[in-house]
Structures are given as C-alpha cells and as structure tokens.
Amino acid sequence: MKQDIILCGVGGQGILSIATIIGWAALKEGIHLKQAEVHGMSQRGGDVQSNLRLSTEPIASDLIAHGSCDLIISLEPMEALRYVQYLNPKGWVITNTEPFVNIPNYPEMENVNQELKKLGNVIMIDVDAIAKEVKSPRSANMVLLGAAASVLEMLKPEQLLEGISNVFASKGEAIVETNIAAFKAGYEFAQKNK
C-alpha cells in the first residue's frame, strides 16, 4: 500500500511543519518515506511544494510522477490547482479556501473555487476561521492536517496526534494542546464534509 502526497502553499505558510509531523509518525510506525522539499530562493513568497511519499514497500523516486499523486494538501486554493496534473483520477484534494494574494494577477476566486469543485474528491476548508473558533489562531496548518487525516489511509489520526505531541513538546504543554485542538477541529470538519 502507498500514498503519494503533494503538500503545497506559499513560502512561509508552514507546509514543512505538516511534513515534519507526518514524517515523525511514519518513522515511528516503520513506514517507508521519502520527502522532497524546496529550500532557497523559491521560499521568498513564491509557490512552494513538497513531495511526500509513504509506502509499506521501499520507495524508489523522491519525486511523484504525473498521475500517481493520491492526495494534495494545500494551504492556498490556487496552489492546490497548480499540481492537479500529478493527481490520479481518484485522488483527493484538501485545501484551505482563503487565498494568499501577493501577486497582481490573482485569478477570480469564483473560477478557482469552481475548478476545485470540479475535481470531485475535494474538501474545502477555511482553516484560519476554524483555528480561531477553537482558540488556536496560529495553528491553521494543523487544522489542515486534521482535515487531511480523514483521507490519509497510511496513518491513523491517533498516530498523527502522537506526532504533534512529540514534535511540539519542546514548546510546552500549552502549544501542544492548541495544536491538538486545531487538528481535531479539522478532522471533525472533514468527516462531516467529505
């Protein structure tokens, strides 16, 4: 069994901490993992993505082939669209609905949303709003991870929660709790809206 994931967003939004938690859980469970990241010039407010591959078998390529991505997890709606060529026809898209507009020619939001909905297996979630609702405004990326957990077959939600507890442990109990609350809120939303 395998799941190929593209994590994407805009430089600075925090896609790598999502990857860190999935990575922690995969290492703990003995699941094979490869994760290609983007560092350097493109991090400066440009589009960023990370190819994250999970498998029960050894993994060859660090990069995901066109048509074999199972899950796009995006912190930005237009960025989710950028990678649909990689998505297999049954693949899922879990995306934040709030656009990050730092370019003058950002497309019409209505068109972006329509195109996303056309993909079929899509969960659209306003992660910032939900993070605020559960008093975890700085943990929007964990809301997104929680939503993704509803279709992330390779890892169980409790394994990801253990990852959150461990990865954020050094930042103190309170930070761990707000991140867990955010994750759970995202998970619940996705279960209701799948």
Added chain:
Amino acid sequence: MKTKHLLLGDEALALGALHAGLSGVWAYPGTPSTEITEFIQKSEIARDGNVHCLWSANEKTAMEEALGMSYAGKRALVCMKHVGMNVCADAFVNSAVTGANGGLVVVACDDPSMHSSQNEQDSRFYADFAMMPCFEPASQQEAYDMVQRAFDYSEKNCIPVLMRLTTRMAHSRAIVETSEQRQQNDIHFPKNPRQWVTLPVNARVRNDQLVKDILAFEEDACTMGQNKYIDGKDHSMGIITCGIAYNYLMENYPDGCPFPVLKLTQYPLPKKLVRKMAAECKSIMVIEEGQPLVEKILRGVLDTPVEIKGRLDGTLPRTGELNPDCVRAALGMAPLETHAAAQNTVPRPPALCQGCGHRDFYTALNNVLKNYETARVFADIGCYTLGWLAPFHAFQTCVEMGASLTMAIGASKSGVHPSVAVIGDSTFTHSGMTGLLDAVNKNANMTLCISDNLTTGMTGGQDSAGTGRLEQICYGVGVDPAHVRVIVPLPKNYPDMERVIDEEINYNGVSVIIARRECIQTAKRHAKARANAKK
C-alpha cells in the same frame, strides 16, 4: 548500535562524516549545500569533539583551510553549491597534485533545473579533469554510508574525493540507519612531503603518478562494489544510471527492470563494465542527472556500432532535472491517467519580503537614477537579485559572486556614468574586496552600494564574514573615508538616502554607500530569542 533517523540527504551526509571521525567542515553557504554545515554546527558530536564548523569567507578559502587540515593528518569536509566549485577551482584542481593526507572529501551540490542558481554545471567534470575519484550516492542511506568510504578511500590513496549530490538528493528526506561513531585522527604529517610543494620539479613527478593512479581508481570503480551491474533478461537495451537517476528508472519498473542496468555511483567511469554492456546489449540508454558526461565519454569522437540513447540524441531532455515522467517517456511507456492541467493558475515568483531593507534601498536608488539617463547598475548574487523583478527593475546585470563592482569598474573605464554597483555584505566579503582594491588602484569613477543586512540572507540567515567591519575594510583597501557613507534604508529616510546617493554619484572617484539594516527574517528570529531568554 544501529539507530534510525529521518534525514535530508545533506543531513545524512553530515552525520556520516561526523561518524567517520570528522575534525572540521569548511564551507560558504549555498543552496542546496547549506544544510550539511548547519547540521554539523548544531550537532552534539561536533560540540563534544571540538569539530571546526565556522563559515568561511568563500569556497576557495574553505577548500584551502580544509587542505591544511588534511595536511595535518585530520579528516576534513568541504561543502559548496556547484558554482562554488568555480570559486575554489584553483585550490581544488591543485589538491589532486598535493594529494590528501588526512581524509579530504569535497562535496559539490549541483542544481539541475536551476531551482536556486544561475547555471546547470555538472561538478563531475571537475573530478574528471582534476583526475580525482568521484562518488555520487543514489539515496540518503548511500549518502550516509558513502561519505565514510570516501574518507577511507581518500586516506588509503592519498587523494581528495569529490562527492556529488544534486538538489533532489540534498533536499529530500528519507529514513537512514546509522552506525557507530569512530575517533578523529591524531596529527600526523604526509609521508610524501615533496608533492605538497607544487614547484614544477615536484609537480611533474606527481602528474606522472596521477595518470597512473587514475587507472587504478578506474579499476576500483569496477571492483569495489559501489557500481552495480544488474543483469536483465531483455538484452535489446542496457541502461546506465548515474546517482539518483536509478530511482527514476526503478519507479517505472516496480517489479524489476527487464533490461541490464549499470548503476553508477563511483567514477572514473568503469570502462570494463560499460564494455561488457556494449558487448551484451544492442543499444545503451544513459540516464544521468545534470549534463551528459557519461554519454559524451561513451560516444567518443567516432560513433560505436552500439546505438547510444540519452540527452544528446533527444531521448531525454537536453537540460533540466530528471523526474519519473521524462524517464518514463524515454522508456517508451504511455503516461499515467491524470487530470488536465488547471486553467486558473498563474505563476507566483519569489519576491523580496515585505519590510525588507533592500526594498527601501532600491526605491531610493531608483528615485535618484531616474534623473540620469545614462546610468547603469551592476548587481550581484543574493536576495537583492530579486530587485530585477517588478516593481523595482533596479539593475541591468547579475553574473556571479563579486561581478557587480568589477563590472562597474570596466563600464566606468568605458565612459559609462553613473556606474553603480550593488552587492550584499556577505557577497562583498566573499568576492568583492579584491575588486574594490582594483577600483581604488585604478581610481575608477564609480559608486559601490553595499546593501548590508548583517547576514547571508538568501540561504537562510547564516553569519556574514564582515559584519561590523565593512567601513574598516573599505578604509583599509584605500577608499577615502569621506566617501564611505552609511545610510539606514527605511521609508522615513528616503530624502536623506537620496541626497547621499546623489552626492556620491557626483564624486569623481571610488565611493562606497553602505545601506545598513538587519534582515527582517533574522531580526524576527533574534527578537523571539530575546523574548524567550527573558522568560
């Protein structure tokens, strides 16, 4: 005891070097190599073992410092991005002449597709003409394992070893199983002291030895077991993969490749194994990340009877990073079913951060220069290179580290006025100071602007070699102190900044304007650290 870690290729290599008994890492930051040195800087093994890990001024000083450590019998690692190889080329090529004493491993991280670079050069060519062995891991585990073998190989054969990574290996994580840590070497001096003095009388002897050694290195590449010949039942084609290209091949054959495969991870090219493939297979496909080095060697001057496919005949793209898709197409397989490309996407290029001092500096510079139709601005390598994009369009050239002010000298001597150079603080100490000496000696009519953010910004905020001493450096080189001016790039200071820039442009001689304000990324980090310290 073996333990498992989730590591970037860069980190796997760094940990492998520490476990191999490293005494020092020598480097200048450069994507995608930076994380090797940063990993060592944060490591307890390095702290406990007093492993040297401070940044060097540039790749040439790093390479030479490492060579000094190797001379003293200890194991040294040099790390750089591919274009850093150009900066250290003199030291690198001649380190094959001196040879190594303590293990000396040079890591070059190539950047095919130019994710964060100005060219696609392939560092394996350097090893080829310096007559040095080159190792190229195909996985993070190999990066860990191979660096120890590289140190051993270097010590056994008294030769530096080049290790080549590419972006995708450097910046991709996987689970790596690690082994025991061994001791550092004690000080001991070379058994062959003559070759460390490269007078022609010694260097000729050494050169004759090197051409013999390279044959032995090639034999090792056939027999050491790092290069693997994996037979397949279909001999209509044989496939040679270099480094991580192997992974893209196997991605397309999850149940095993039907063709014989030569998986290369060690050079010089093992000609015996290649000849075996040529004898057994009707054609050969070469899949290599970077430029077609192996393919060119195979083709030679005259075509062989064996058909050769690769980047040169269009089977694979001539440029750019490999991926599972282009390898799949080269193998003649149909693409997988997928979604059509989305309509509602536009490019989102990187940009200078909001609030960055470079922005304010460029705004002021542009305001002044709009009054001078003949002005030309020569810029350099760093975050501030993004000032070429909208809305600034602030300069006309950017070539390589340090070229801003030397090109401004050349232009000023051609009669271009105003001739303005823009360079960052770290790039200035990397490769700009000698150029400034030229400017002073030639009394060039030019203005050098050092946009000083007190860090090496683009690579993530490493220490900058000249922080706090830029004025003294300019005085020491001979710039008139009256024409070394400091401005603070903030919107409220635009009138002041513009007045200073205008005055110095109108000074007939070398003037330096230092626009100094801390990088907002490192400033945020420092503020956070101060707040935590107070708690």
